[in-house]
Amino acid sequence: MKKRILTGIKPTGHIHLGNYIGAIKPALELAKNTEYETAYFVADYHALTKTHQPHEFRQLSYGVAATWLALGLDPAKAIFYRQSDVPEIFELNWILSCFSPKGLMNRAHAYKAQVESNSKSEKDTDFGVNMGLFNYPILMAADILMFKTEVVPVGKDQIQHVEIARDIAESFNHHYGDTFILPEYQVQKDTAVLPGLDGRKMSKSYNNTIPLFEEPKKLQKLINKIKTDSLPPEAPKDPDASVIFTLYKEFATEREVEIMQSEFQVGIAWGDAKRELFRVMNRFIEEPREKYKELLSAPAKMDAILKEGAEKARAISVPFLKEVKEKIGFNV
Missing domain, CATH: 3.40.50.620 (HUPs)
Known part of the structure; x- marks a missing residue:
């Protein structure tokens, strides 16, 4: 059974x-x-x-x-x-x-x-x-x-x-x-x-969520709002303590996750990390987003x-x- x-x-x-x-x-x-x-x-x-x-x-x-x-x-x-x-x-x-x-x-x-x-x-x-x-x-x-x-x-x-x-x-x-x-x-x-945009648990009650099927321009803007620390680009960063990396590994390939983890440990600008997060997230969402729209209209x-x-x-x-x-x- x-x-x-x-x-x-x-x-x-x-x-x-x-x-x-x-x-x-x-x-x-x-x-x-x-x-x-x-x-x-x-x-x-x-x-x-x-x-x-x-x-x-x-x-x-x-x-x-x-x-x-x-x-x-x-x-x-x-x-x-x-x-x-x-x-x-x-x-x-x-x-x-x-x-x-x-x-x-x-x-x-x-x-x-x-x-x-x-x-x-x-x-x-x-x-x-x-x-x-x-x-x-x-x-x-x-x-x-x-x-x-x-x-x-x-x-x-x-x-x-x-x-x-x-x-x-x-x-x-x-x-x-x-x-x-x-x-x-x-x-x-x-x-x-x-974690949500502000580092707290992602929740509607905190108004810190990222809608799953958000349009690309709005998605990029929301990702840019993710809270980060003030470490300079060249400083090593802990991927396990980063909201950006936590989200990134849910949408990236295993190889992409390995590369991003290395870049965090060597030093990566938060702006670059956010752009990479947008790239893999939008890539994943593109097809389901269109299907979602079609279903809502039917x-x-x-x-x-x-x-x-x-x-x-x-x-x-x-x-x-x-x-x-x-x-x-x-x-x-």
């Missing part, structure tokens, strides 16, 4: 390099391994915690779908669906919520971060917290557990979500016997936290692909939810 891997992306903004390197790239690499069965989804309901404008919500969802497809996802070889097209996930979400201690949700990173932010701003503890945000980890657990997922590729900051899914699954299994598979997380060690095509993927997903979710409900005691 193949191990099932699941990866979802929330459509709350344009896909940036952090999303690609931290989640999309490793997930697509795992798809090449014949030991795995892969599932990818557009986590549109998760976006509802923040995005409440219908047009924006719809366009961002299409943007995530187009990104996966432009970067090489083959829907014929994977389960590729839109979360909202699989209603069983949301019924399971309620069931799992009844096995989720409030204390566990209190410890969830997103909620704690909002509480800490409110405290610093001397606001009410729960200012800006809707129940979607508070219960977010339960819906994520439903996403994972519904499809008997065994491996979840995540960034280092997402490990907790998989651990919460395991805790909830164990609670249910304790009451009703072995039902849910306990998922394992898989972290890409080299790219667990990708939403009906994406709808058809996602609906077909939802049928594959529901071939798993419908009978499994029936099994779960029977164990609880429902007549189904």
Whole structure:
């Protein structure tokens, strides 16, 4: 039996390099391994915690779908669906919520971060917290557990979500016997936290991202904004401490990485390093960028692909939810 891997992306903004390197790239690499069965989804309901404008919500969802497809996802070889097209996930979400201690949700990173932010701003503890945000980890657990997922590729900051899914699954299994598979997380060690333009973690909340499909001129400008130190061109530089080199090695060939590493150690001007980063990054993005544009102009095509993927997903979710409900005691 193949191990099932699941990866979802929330459509709350344009896909940036952090999303690609931290989640999309490793997930697509795992798809090449014949030991795995892969599932990818557009986590549109998760976006509802923040995005409440219908047009924006719809366009961002299409943007995530187009990104996966432009970067090489083959829907014929994977389960590729839109979360909202699989209603069983949301019924399971309620069931799992009844096995989720409030204390566990209190410890969830997103909620704690909002509480800490409110405290610093001397606001009410729960200012800006809707129940979607508070219960977010339960819906994520439903996403994972519904499809008997065994491996979840995540960034280092997402490990907790998989651990919460395991805790909830164990609670249910304790009451009703072995039902849910306990998922394992898989972290890409080299790219667990990708630095942004200012050196902090690349994040929309810091406004320090580089959109993946940015046009060449804007891409060059953003790369030029990457924070560097004041070392002169001739001074040796540590490639492992450089945002530029970290990004460069994700898009360059092995030989190019070796050469760039040597140039860093001998001494390279930051302007030259940034130009080289633009060259390899734009080279990689050129073809997917055009495909991405074509897909965005054909939403009906994406709808058809996602609906077909939802049928594959529901071939798993419908009978499994029936099994779960029977164990609880429902007549189904």
